[in-house]
Amino acid sequence: MSRSPSGDRVALWRNPTFRAYVLQGVLLAALVALIGFIVANTMANLEARGISTGFGFLDERAGFSIPQTLIEYSGDSTYGRTFIVGLLNTLLVSALGIVVATIIGFAVGIARLSPNWLLARLAGAYVEIFRNIPLLVQILFWYFAVLQALPSPRQSLSLLEIVFINVRGLVIPDPQPLSGFAATPWALLVGIVAAIALGVYAKRRQLRTGKALPIYWLGAGLIIGTPLVVFLITGAPLEWSIPELKGFNFSGGVRVLPELVALWLALSIYTAAFIAEIVRSGIQSVPEGQVEAANALSLPGGITLRKVVIPQAMRVIVPQLTSQYLNLIKNSSLATAIGYPDLVAVFSGTTLNQTGQAIEIVAMTMAVYLVISLVVSALMNVYNARTLLKER
Amino acid sequence: MAGESMRDVMIEARRPPNAHRGVVKWLQRNLFNGPINSVVSVITIGVLLWALWPFVQWALIQADWLGDSRQACSGEGACWVFISARFESIIYGFYPEAARWRVDIVFALMAGLLAWLAIPRIPGKRWAAIIAVIGFPIAAYVLLLGGHFGLMHVSTRNWGGLMLTLTVATIGIVGSLPIGIILALGRRSNMPLVRAVSVVFIEFWRGVPLITVLFMASVMLPLFVPTEVEFDKLLRALVGIMLFWSAYMAEVIRGGLQAIPSGQDEAGKALGLGYWHRMGLIVLPQALKLVIPGIVNTFIALFKDTSLVLIIGLFDLLAIIRAGLTDSDWLGFATEGYVFAALVFWVFCFSMSRYSQYIEKRLQTGHTN
Numbered sequence: 001m002s003r004s005p006s007g008d009r010v011a012l013w014r015n016p017t018f019r020a021y022v023l024q025g026v027l028l029a030a031l032v033a034l035i036g037f038i039v040a041n042t043m044a045n046l047e048a049r050g051i052s053t054g055f056g057f058l059d060e061r062a063g064f065s066i067p068q069t070l071i072e073y074s075g076d077s078t079y080g081r082t083f084i085v086g087l088l089n090t091l092l093v094s095a096l097g098i099v100v101a102t103i104i105g106f107a108v109g110i111a112r113l114s115p116n117w118l119l120a121r122l123a124g125a126y127v128e129i130f131r132n133i134p135l136l137v138q139i140l141f142w143y144f145a146v147l148q149a150l151p152s153p154r155q156s157l158s159l160l161e162i163v164f165i166n167v168r169g170l171v172i173p174d175p176q177p178l179s180g181f182a183a184t185p186w187a188l189l190v191g192i193v194a195a196i197a198l199g200v201y202a203k204r205r206q207l208r209t210g211k212a213l214p215i216y217w218l219g220a221g222l223i224i225g226t227p228l229v230v231f232l233i234t235g236a237p238l239e240w241s242i243p244e245l246k247g248f249n250f251s252g253g254v255r256v257l258p259e260l261v262a263l264w265l266a267l268s269i270y271t272a273a274f275i276a277e278i279v280r281s282g283i284q285s286v287p288e289g290q291v292e293a294a295n296a297l298s299l300p301g302g303i304t305l306r307k308v309v310i311p312q313a314m315r316v317i318v319p320q321l322t323s324q325y326l327n328l329i330k331n332s333s334l335a336t337a338i339g340y341p342d343l344v345a346v347f348s349g350t351t352l353n354q355t356g357q358a359i360e361i362v363a364m365t366m367a368v369y370l371v372i373s374l375v376v377s378a379l380m381n382v383y384n385a386r387t388l389l390k391e392r
Numbered sequence: 393m394a395g396e397s398m399r400d401v402m403i404e405a406r407r408p409p410n411a412h413r414g415v416v417k418w419l420q421r422n423l424f425n426g427p428i429n430s431v432v433s434v435i436t437i438g439v440l441l442w443a444l445w446p447f448v449q450w451a452l453i454q455a456d457w458l459g460d461s462r463q464a465c466s467g468e469g470a471c472w473v474f475i476s477a478r479f480e481s482i483i484y485g486f487y488p489e490a491a492r493w494r495v496d497i498v499f500a501l502m503a504g505l506l507a508w509l510a511i512p513r514i515p516g517k518r519w520a521a522i523i524a525v526i527g528f529p530i531a532a533y534v535l536l537l538g539g540h541f542g543l544m545h546v547s548t549r550n551w552g553g554l555m556l557t558l559t560v561a562t563i564g565i566v567g568s569l570p571i572g573i574i575l576a577l578g579r580r581s582n583m584p585l586v587r588a589v590s591v592v593f594i595e596f597w598r599g600v601p602l603i604t605v606l607f608m609a610s611v612m613l614p615l616f617v618p619t620e621v622e623f624d625k626l627l628r629a630l631v632g633i634m635l636f637w638s639a640y641m642a643e644v645i646r647g648g649l650q651a652i653p654s655g656q657d658e659a660g661k662a663l664g665l666g667y668w669h670r671m672g673l674i675v676l677p678q679a680l681k682l683v684i685p686g687i688v689n690t691f692i693a694l695f696k697d698t699s700l701v702l703i704i705g706l707f708d709l710l711a712i713i714r715a716g717l718t719d720s721d722w723l724g725f726a727t728e729g730y731v732f733a734a735l736v737f738w739v740f741c742f743s744m745s746r747y748s749q750y751i752e753k754r755l756q757t758g759h760t761n
Binding site: 004020023027028033038041042044045046048114115116117118122128129132133134135136137138140141143145146148149251263330331333334336337348352358359362366369370373374390 | 422423425431435436440492547582583584585586589596598599600601602603604607608611612614615616617618619626679692696697699702703710714715717726727729730733734737738741742745
């Protein structure tokens with residue numbers, strides 16, 4: 001029973017609460033009807049076309065080969081295995097792309113703020129050129145116009161006779177661990193743990209006594225030095241398989257697919273243009289007064305940068321950077337245009353064509369990207385909460 | 393008297409001394425102020441000359457421009473004959489030659505409307521908007537598809553090239569904006585079900601790549617409707633693109649809505665305005681104005697991503713060029729083809745981004761100290 005402020009009774013259909021209920025009821029009914037309509041049609045269509053349903057196909061024999069597999073895979077493997085292979089290939093190119101895009105992006109972003117007029121303009125031109133050309137065009141350009149125009153294996157271009165590039169891809173040396181190598185990764189782990197422990201100790205010590213340890217040098221020494229010493233003590237148990245031209249092809253080394261190289265290049269260069277803008281705006285977002293205040297306290301330039309500018313810039317940079325990383329992972333699905341065997345190409349492409357189970361396969365593919373996005377967003381929220389301006 | 397000691401004629405400003413102006417000083421100040429900067433400048437100039445000069449030579453100086461076949465190319469520089477020989481199909485796709493004047497009219501209408509809307513000096517923006525939203529789509533639909541008023545019917549299978557790219561982009565833009573506004577309002581609604589539906593919808597589309605959406609539109613959408621309904625391939629792609637981009641649009645608009653102080657909405661309530669009046673007359677006009685740069689950036693991203701329709705077998709600008717490269721008479725011109733495609737997309741995207749910066753400046757009506 002609702003009344004207007006003056007006490008008169010209000011018609012039921014003018015009551016906001018009642019109207020909200022009605023509206024949501026209608027929305028719910030429409031949703032249910034839509035879903036019911038879709039499900040009924042899909043069932044009928046699947047039956048009419050004789051397509052089976054369910055995830056049983058994942059255990060069936062795939063019977064096609066994949067040019068790049070990070071885990072063991074053959075034509076006799078199951079469709080479930082193709083899913084894993086594709087997923088790993090997606091993660092591989094994404095990881096490679098994220099590393100290189102970050103390096104180029106930070107370099108270009110900082111160059112844009114350079115006092116050197118020419119360098120700043122050049123960095124600006126880089127950003128304006130590459131972010132305004134569709135990624136797909138760039139991928140096709142690198143693959144068809146650049147990599148396909150490279151010479152045949154016999155006339156490979158080489159770097160110091162160790163790394164070769166030709167029309168069939170990139171050939172790089174392959175590390176071959178001998179017995180006793182296993183100690184080195186463990187030493188690396190020990191080094192990292194020790195460096196973290198040292199960092200914690202150094203911070204406490206500084207809080208207590210005000211004296212700082214040269215933590216960056218000590219940490220780097222621990223992380224690099226420990227495994228290096230162990231590696232040398234165990235007798236350097238590592239051999240490099242250097243690629244060599246034998247007949248028409250290379251023996252030894254690892255061959256990197258040209259598709260991977262093209263996709264990697266395009267993703268890195270494209271995403272770097274966006275990262276550069278983020279880095280620039282992040283650095284510019286730190287008010288000049290902060291640097292001036294640090295100067296007034298006579299902090300040296302390096303400390304001003306490390307302790308004043310970068311932490312504040314990072315607060316602006318990191319959330320946007322993560323969303324660019326997510327974009328890069330999602331954009332890696334364009335691999336299918338040049339035939340790099342990523343999740344979409346292998347699973348939503350070949351597997352779907354062979355089994356015809358569109359719904360399950362598209363849903364699984366989408367679920368992978370959704371899970372990655374949601375996990376990264378959740379981590380991002382934690383980071384945001386931690387670096388939020390502490391207002392008192 | 394002070395008057396005698398005062399000049400009543402201004403002294404003309406003197407030019408700065410020669411040592412402080414001119415090319416030399418500029419170079420000194422911007423490129424060679426200090427040893428590090430000088431080294432950086434020299435290296436940059438070196439890299440520029442090393443990379444740019446061969447490109448200019450290839451693309452402009454030694455290039456061949458006109459002709460009918462690859463014999464017209466000397467092979468020294470770029471063979472733009474590849475583009476000029478198939479220029480018609482790059483613009484119109486497989487659209488029948490006799491009906492191409494219809495596409496031209498639509499292009500002209502679109503250019504005129506865009507100019508009307510985009511140039512602030514031309515009056516009557518309201519009319520332009522009404523024509524752009526209602527009149528133009530109807531005219532374009534009738535002209536492009538045909539089948540009415542004695543015009544020959546042209547199936548969407550024959551659409552292609554730049555014309556298809558612009559069609560997909562325009563419909564995507566015009567469709568995703570209103571859906572995005574509704575979703576953004578829904579996400580801020582205080583009705584739990586409306587809010588939940590909007591959040592799930594937005595986060596779902598934002599979490600998946602456009603390719604999987606297009607795959608879904610091309611292989612799953614036909615399963616969702618009764619068998620007798622024939623779903624056009626282009627229409628399927630358009631549905632996917634609109635749903636996908638409306639989610640991004642919604643997030644941009646939500647940013648604008650959040651920036652409007654709640655006092656604006658409360659003042660509307662105090663005046664006794666209903667929800668749609670408050671939103672339509674008070675909140676949205678301010679919010680949309682705030683996020684115009686964001687909206688244009690989304691338009692740019694949408695425009696770039698129209699190239700993805702190639703993967704589901706539509707012949708947009710990029711796909712037509714790619715198809716031309718597999719023509720056995722024209723093998724080996726991938727560089728020319730993709731450079732041209734890149735240039736076309738770049739011109740559109742760069743002008744949009746420049747326009748957005750210009751508008752941003754114009755709309756700065758607040759006081760900046």
